[in-house]
Amino acid sequence: MTDNDTKYIGDEFVEEDETTLNENEKALEGLYDLVLPPGVPYKLIMEVMDKFNLEVATRKCAVKTVDIEADNLLTLRGDLDSVNNAHDYIYKKLSEKYNYKK
Numbered sequence: 028m029t030d031n032d033t034k035y036i037g038d039e040f041v042e043e044d045e046t047t048l049n050e051n052e053k054a055l056e057g058l059y060d061l062v063l064p065p066g067v068p069y070k071l072i073m074e075v076m077d078k079f080n081l082e083v084a085t086r087k088c089a090v091k092t093v094d095i096e097a098d099n100l101l102t103l104r105g106d107l108d109s110v111n112n113a114h115d116y117i118y119k120k121l122s123e124k125y126n127y128k129k
Contacts (some may be wrong), residue, residue, distance in 0.1 A: 059110045060102040062088055072101070073118055079113045081105040
């Protein structure tokens with residue numbers, strides 16, 4: 028349905044098929060987000076962006092640890108392998124910094 032088509036009551040409930048995806052949704056196909064918790068050091072975020080060729084984006088996410096409204100959190104966006112590798116790298120670096128042992 029294009030913008031010039033006549034719209035009827037109930038049209039907003041018609042399911043969109045793949046041909047009606049907008050350009051933004053098409054651009055995000057195949058990309059994954061790694062949501063960063065508040066407190067991840069800025070230097071580490073920059074290092075991971077360069078090392079794994081990721082870009083920073085924001086996402087509205089509910090934070091369940093405190094009773095607040097959904098917040099915009101930083102995410103690192105890229106292909107699945109890069110996001111998974113970045114997750115492991117961040118976990119390793121923060122574990123080393125804070126001497127966390129399993």
